[in-house]
Amino acid sequence: MNPPSLDTDTLLEIDDLNLAMRSFEGEIQVLNGVSFAVKRGEIWGIVGETGSGKSLTGLTVSRLVPTPPGRYLRGSVRFQGQDVLKQSEETMRTLRGRRIGMIFQDPTTNLNPTFRIGTQLVDVALHAAKLDPTILGLPAGASRRARRAAAEKVAIARLEEVGIPNAAERVNDYPHQFSGGMKQRVLIAMALIGRPDLLIADEPTTALDVSVQAQILRLIHGLVEEHNLGVLFITHNLGVVAQLCTHVAVMYAGAIVESGPVRDVLKHPRHDYTRGLLASVPKPSMKRGELRGLAGGALAAEALAPPPPRAAPGGTIMAIEHVVKEFPGARRGFFDRAPPVQALRDVSLNIRQGESFGLVGESGSGKTTLTRCILQLEKITSGRIVYDGIDLAAQTPQQMQALRARIQIVFQDPYASLNPRMTIRDIIAEPMEIHHGKLGLTPRQRTDRAAELLEQVGLTTQHLNRFPHEFSGGQRQRIGIARALAPKPDFLILDEPTSALDVSVQAQVLNLLHDLQSRLGLTYFFISHDLGVIRYICDRVALIHHGKLVEQGETEDVFTNPRSDYAKMLLAAMPDPDPDLSPLRRREAVLL
Amino acid sequence: MVGYILRRLLLLVPVLLGLSMLVFAIARLLPGDPVALAAGPNATAADVASVAREFGLDQPLVVQYWNYLTGLFRGDWGVSIFTRRPVAEDLAAYLPATLELVLAAMLLAIGLGIPLGLMAAVFRNKWPDFLARTVSLGAISMPRFFLGLVFQLLFAMWLGWLPLSGRFPLTEDPPPQITGMLTVDALLSGQFHAFGVALSYLALPAIAMCLSPLATIMRMMRASTIEVLQQDYVLTERALGLSQKLILFKYVLKNAISATLTVIGLYFGWLLGGTVLVETVFDWPGIGLYATQAVLTQDFMPIIGVTLCIGAIFVTVNLVVDMLYGLLNPKVRYQ
Numbered sequence: 001m002n003p004p005s006l007d008t009d010t011l012l013e014i015d016d017l018n019l020a021m022r023s024f025e026g027e028i029q030v031l032n033g034v035s036f037a038v039k040r041g042e043i044w045g046i047v048g049e050t051g052s053g054k055s056l057t058g059l060t061v062s063r064l065v066p067t068p069p070g071r072y073l074r075g076s077v078r079f080q081g082q083d084v085l086k087q088s089e090e091t092m093r094t095l096r097g098r099r100i101g102m103i104f105q106d107p108t109t110n111l112n113p114t115f116r117i118g119t120q121l122v123d124v125a126l127h128a129a130k131l132d133p134t135i136l137g138l139p140a141g142a143s144r145r146a147r148r149a150a151a152e153k154v155a156i157a158r159l160e161e162v163g164i165p166n167a168a169e170r171v172n173d174y175p176h177q178f179s180g181g182m183k184q185r186v187l188i189a190m191a192l193i194g195r196p197d198l199l200i201a202d203e204p205t206t207a208l209d210v211s212v213q214a215q216i217l218r219l220i221h222g223l224v225e226e227h228n229l230g231v232l233f234i235t236h237n238l239g240v241v242a243q244l245c246t247h248v249a250v251m252y253a254g255a256i257v258e259s260g261p262v263r264d265v266l267k268h269p270r271h272d273y274t275r276g277l278l279a280s281v282p283k284p285s286m287k288r289g290e291l292r293g294l295a296g297g298a299l300a301a302e303a304l305a306p307p308p309p310r311a312a313p314g315g316t317i318m319a320i321e322h323v324v325k326e327f328p329g330a331r332r333g334f335f336d337r338a339p340p341v342q343a344l345r346d347v348s349l350n351i352r353q354g355e356s357f358g359l360v361g362e363s364g365s366g367k368t369t370l371t372r373c374i375l376q377l378e379k380i381t382s383g384r385i386v387y388d389g390i391d392l393a394a395q396t397p398q399q400m401q402a403l404r405a406r407i408q409i410v411f412q413d414p415y416a417s418l419n420p421r422m423t424i425r426d427i428i429a430e431p432m433e434i435h436h437g438k439l440g441l442t443p444r445q446r447t448d449r450a451a452e453l454l455e456q457v458g459l460t461t462q463h464l465n466r467f468p469h470e471f472s473g474g475q476r477q478r479i480g481i482a483r484a485l486a487p488k489p490d491f492l493i494l495d496e497p498t499s500a501l502d503v504s505v506q507a508q509v510l511n512l513l514h515d516l517q518s519r520l521g522l523t524y525f526f527i528s529h530d531l532g533v534i535r536y537i538c539d540r541v542a543l544i545h546h547g548k549l550v551e552q553g554e555t556e557d558v559f560t561n562p563r564s565d566y567a568k569m570l571l572a573a574m575p576d577p578d579p580d581l582s583p584l585r586r587r588e589a590v591l592l
Numbered sequence: 593m594v595g596y597i598l599r600r601l602l603l604l605v606p607v608l609l610g611l612s613m614l615v616f617a618i619a620r621l622l623p624g625d626p627v628a629l630a631a632g633p634n635a636t637a638a639d640v641a642s643v644a645r646e647f648g649l650d651q652p653l654v655v656q657y658w659n660y661l662t663g664l665f666r667g668d669w670g671v672s673i674f675t676r677r678p679v680a681e682d683l684a685a686y687l688p689a690t691l692e693l694v695l696a697a698m699l700l701a702i703g704l705g706i707p708l709g710l711m712a713a714v715f716r717n718k719w720p721d722f723l724a725r726t727v728s729l730g731a732i733s734m735p736r737f738f739l740g741l742v743f744q745l746l747f748a749m750w751l752g753w754l755p756l757s758g759r760f761p762l763t764e765d766p767p768p769q770i771t772g773m774l775t776v777d778a779l780l781s782g783q784f785h786a787f788g789v790a791l792s793y794l795a796l797p798a799i800a801m802c803l804s805p806l807a808t809i810m811r812m813m814r815a816s817t818i819e820v821l822q823q824d825y826v827l828t829e830r831a832l833g834l835s836q837k838l839i840l841f842k843y844v845l846k847n848a849i850s851a852t853l854t855v856i857g858l859y860f861g862w863l864l865g866g867t868v869l870v871e872t873v874f875d876w877p878g879i880g881l882y883a884t885q886a887v888l889t890q891d892f893m894p895i896i897g898v899t900l901c902i903g904a905i906f907v908t909v910n911l912v913v914d915m916l917y918g919l920l921n922p923k924v925r926y927q
Contacts, residue, residue: 093835104831110828112829115843127834
């Protein structure tokens, strides 16, 4: 608890904040005595997992939590001395955009898609200028036209400040004409246009590639130094906290379990939950199977029985030889077409029986196209994909159908990849029905096997008759894995299987994958943008950039001794949860 | 963009060609003999044959179709067997009346439906929303001709505010013919008294007709506004302090209106083809009445003419709707 202070540097003081939310099951308390204070120049990281209340804490500062269903039970949120919970909506509007700027997680959904970015920035600038005319640099009583022109100038200046090239022209572009990172910059420019004292950033880099994330973090860091802002940085990524933040508050189940200067908390965590959270982030020194998940807010017990040691990798099972994939260009006029887009340019890899092969790349690099080509969902333009001696492109649809039982995939989003109207039993049994020819199971046997698979992935037979919405993200991903295992495959494509999950759940799923590989002798083709995860689980790794393989080799080699510039850049951009190792703190311009 | 419009207009040709062929064939396949009907109850076989020759109906179907088609290019839509008047003349007289009615109904439906939908969404699950939803459900459920009768009873018979039926009183001078739509013509020629009279005749049928599109537009608008209000960018706009008014009428409206636009386009065609009940109740001299008469007497040429007209208007309206999508959504690219 922070005693009320008269310190003029203190921007925000949250004291014993208690918030309840009404739901179908009655009122649930979602914030439980949250207290902390942010001063100018401080970057407070709020870390926690899904449902810990970190976003609600951020929204409360601007009082954007709808009431009802929300209800403040107790406590105060003082922003520069005034309790925002007691202000009128009109007063709150004088704070929002002017004194408190906010940016949110997904830059693609946070800009209005049907308006030019200039229009959106100008409206925010005009709003802020109503409260503080100096923002536009105009005398009071300037004409509407003059204010508009001045607002546009301010918008362009702010866009330049956040690093948008050709800002004067780009104000006329629509959001979809910007990349994800550029959109987030636009949103940051929008949040900064009113020259706020406090910036609330809710997972602003979660939807971005690591290299772009590094740029955005540098940008925020620079802005704090320049304008002496206070920042509330909400994230689930401990690496980002270690890089950027001066202070951190760890939230669990609506309460802050530990807070303080970032080095103290991350280096010497006192609370079990903080320790657990730190332990579930894959680190370079960890061997496979050493990650520990969290259970009920504390470190989970060690795995009951350690899995048998993995067999050494065998010969090549999947050979990708000089694969090129072109997509036809966009139509131009009646007959003309733009030149074809090369999604994969001469990609060659060998995956050995029983190993985990990692593929790392950023959005648009061709990762997903490659998996679609392997699964024969796309026809390759040239090259060969040979699985266990069989050229996949040369197979008839019937032969390919039989092969599909051997090559299965686990998808990224466990919320979207399970049919919400099917029971878990039906979801897992579906591939067994499709591959009835190979497996030849009766419906009764399918149910038995579904139950067996559920137990293998750490769920119980009681879950068979439930529906996907009754499960958490991690449990759903386990169901997705069970479904992939149903037709007894030997090759599993894992397309970002943990990127939608919290770190502690990610740790559990990674351990499960490790365990299954040892027991079943599976080969993994593991696609991820998370280098920590790749390093933890993969024996060998390939880096793909603009459809081209830029580097491949033994994982340890690539990580400790990267040869390509791209690999070096990616490794430098990867946020390390050790505050002493963070590039921003080292003040060395390692990043782009 | 211009290329796209031209291509879409070019597409009108096969659409109308196919439509004319279809209607031509179906009209001939109907049981009964229109020629005998037109020749009168006491006509001899020779009389019937001579009428058939007069209208070219003794020739093979393909030749008849070809003659019709080439006639169209000369502006000749054929001649009604029943009234013996050129179809083109009839259409010129009746189509504007229907267009006026449909346009007035759609203007009312759009003008009221969109703001009511927005209001219902903003006050979701509060009394303005319940009221708007209840009334719109009633409006959708009530048949148009019945509403028309109720309106006549209420406003014309009991209250005496508006005329009972018809389009313009015989006792007054109509405005000079420009578009054929009396209200528009009156305005164009500056005859405000005639405008008032024409409007008083137009009011009841237009209101009776607008209610079901009004209710649909309102419900669509409500649903899409609720969806847009839950978008992330609306939260961002609020978090940056923009006023509710600006957010709703500028930022939300433009995103929410696209889905409604589709409904507007579809309803336009639906109203054009479905005016007959309202026209009957209000004795409105439009193509609905004209087409019904033609169907009852199996008079081919008017049937085909009306069908082609409605088809052409429908395709054009939907082209306009597609163009509007492009204005509303910058991601739509015309190729």
